Amino acid sequence: MKRMIGIVIVAIAFAGFTSPAFAKDIKIGIVVETLGNPYFACLKRSAEAEAKNHPNVKLTVLSGALGTDLIGVTKMIDDLIQKRVHVLAFSAIDPNAMVQTVKKVQKSGIRVLIHSDDLAKQVARHFVGPDQYYGQSAVAKAVAEELGGKGKVALMEGVPGNMSSILRKRGARDTLAKYKGIKVVGVWAANWDRAQGLKKAEDILTAHPDISAIVAVNDDMALGALQAVKARGKLGKIIVTGFNGVEEAMQEVYRGNMLATVLTFCDSVGKQLVRTGVDVAMDRDDKSKYTIDTGTIPLDTRLLQAVGKNLKAGIK
Template identity: 35%
Template sequence: MKKLLSLLLVSIMALAVLAGCSTSSKLETKEPAQPAASGGGKVTIGLSVSTLNNPFFVTLKEGAEKAAKEAGVDLIVVDAKDNTAKQVSDIEDLIQKKVSVILINPTDSAAVVTAVEAANKANIPVITVDRAANGGKVVSHIASDNVKGGKMAGEQILKLIGGKGNIVELQGIAGTSAARDRGKGFHDAVDGKDGVKVAASQPADFDRAKGLKVMENILQGNKDIQAVFAHNDEMALGALQAIEASGKKIAVVGFDATDDAVKAVNEGKMAATVAQKPALIGETAVKIAVKVQKGEKVESSIPVDLELVTKK
């Protein structure tokens, strides 16, 4: 009887040990796992472009895609189509996707502020590209020195017209830093010069069709024009169409050095264009975004070189 009780006691103790091990195992499986990084551990960068209906920004996007591929990161590109409301909505979508960094090429420097602030609240770093934002916290701004570029264009025009004549300025989208800065540089170069007058200064929104229409209207009201400075090549090419249709000889200087503009310069149709190197801007933006994602310090403003393109 005592032997039977001893065996029974040993069996009960063994069962208790097994139960304890089982409970311990279950508790271990319930411990929370570490959260995985978005995209399966891969860095994801968002790029909001003002419009892909402009060759300059297409080239910028391609530069960004090249750099992203080389760095082994994902790049999500969204096209605002020059619509400020759509750009804000696009950026909100990128925030919802929890991208690592957001690159923004603003359609409007003022209107984009709310989107920048939304990214700030979500603790997603923001980098502006080509055009600046008027507010919100931006880690770095990557662009050409647009003031310097505008001045280069103005000085070239003064040479072309021999320091005397009437000039037309075709402005970009009002509210963008690019339009503001290029205009400032241009006026720094030409204002106050004896014999030189800016006969007309009107917006054509960085658009070729609008550049054509605005230039047509200006030529109807003012026959005595010696040169045109357009804040980008699309407007310059539109202005060139209007000038060719009028049969006049007017020097046209653009900005961006798009393929169509460089071709027009080499053919002697356009006088010059300021090369802004959009592919390099896009590449630089992604490289800086990768550094930011890694927690590395970056410069608050990173300039990309400019050069004046004239006929070879």
Template identity: 30%
Template sequence: MKRFIKHAASLTLFALAMQALPASAARLGVTMATFDNNFLTILRNNMQKAASGKPGVSLQLEDAQNDVGRQISQVQNFIAQKVDAIIVSSVDTSTTPKLTRLAQAAGIPLVYVNRMPSDKTLPAKVAFVGSDDAVSGTIQMKEVCRLLNGKGNVAIVMGDLATQEARLRTRFEEEVVSKAPCNGIKVVEKQSAKWSRTEGRDLVMNWLTAGLKFDAIIANNDEMALGAIQALKSANKLGNTVVAGIDATQDALGAMKAGEMKVTVFQDAAAQGKGAVEAALKLAAGEKVPAMIWVPYELVTPANYKGYLSRN
């Protein structure tokens, strides 16, 4: 009888403890490709902001430092810790099928954010929150085409080719100039600068030193575009060159205000960050979410950039 009373008391205490926890309590493991990236920093900050507004929700943030093996280990650690859901900004999108299999085997919901996974299909309890990179490359190059009146030479500074976004943006930039009215534009060079401002600067400096002639630099992101601007300014070539980026970061908008960047494309880090956290929480609660959750891209030019100064 005493044992029964003790057991009942323990159950009562457990029930009271559970009632004291917020209904939405959850722990989310987040592995970012890198902390050392302007846009991904904005994305990370917005995920933290979204989680902080939800009582009982905590994020465990890890920096993969652009190391595939490190990111896989981080996901395995999250699984061992039995987090409620995992959010991944992937280092290399070709590895996402393996990450998906790991999470599926453990029965833990998984949300990819910003960098689209290479999985042919996403199974139940796995989702992607991000923007369609085909669209960003298309609207970026169409605006450059307009500024060049449909003719001229352009050079493309690509992101890390291990990521789907670099490949898609470049592919659709090239597709725009393959058709009228933009087929008077020729891509004279394209190389990767791995999303880095420093590498973008060095690459464009090398092109200039080699005597490459171009009317525009098309960069897969703003960081590389800003590096291109540094190189062009040092060579006194900026005034005759259209520079285009993608992301509409604060630094890029500052360059646009100064007349140095002519085109960028707004990628809504706040919406992606909030969407990833909300999708992860819904999946952790057993709810269904769409496999692909799209956040639209928007063209940004000197005519409308002021409207984006407070967006990210």
């Protein structure tokens, strides 16, 4: 009889942890790769602002020093498991390796959301973020049309194997392949970093002095590439594009120094993570819907100049 009572007590305690709908507070943990990336800094600010609209939400946001630190991100996830959060959201730096991380978190009784960078397999509850493939495809189309369907294009990817990098690179390649006069001369990895974007762009310009465009799959790398293009005196002669819609990149697009970027609504990702986290914790989310698309808007120079003063990004 005592054994049976003990089992019942343990079962009730475990149910109380895995079913936070009955808890006084909902504890949500979010891990971002690095606050050095404007996208993740924006996501953090918006998530914290949204959490203030939910008095029963206790939000913890942890960030790494580098966007490529898989070990550091895994440690932060372990820390949040120890804090017994009800919902844990993180981006999949390595889309394959982190499938096992998700399973470990789930085994501890915590609901998992993936944001920004998706997994190779849909083992989490939901993915919250933009349509990476569509956004990059639209930018690649803008590049091809600006070139009149002819020219040499270099692709600059983020971290090789990262799902965002994979999807954006695929979107660019698939779209550019539709133009017979466009030749992709190669892919250079700059790991989402501006300094590496500068260095890789210098390598591209040296190896391919007749390059027509550098398509970088995030804004930091694009801004580094733009710096290299300016240093070679080829501003206006070589097209540079980015992705994410950070303010500095949008200013360069507005001025005509970059052709395009993609607005990915980092603030919407942060807000939606908290809102979805609450729904998941209360077990009232749409379980049949894996992807929660936070939207993308491709922005080129013509569009930004047409709406410049009215755009919320504060372009000057």
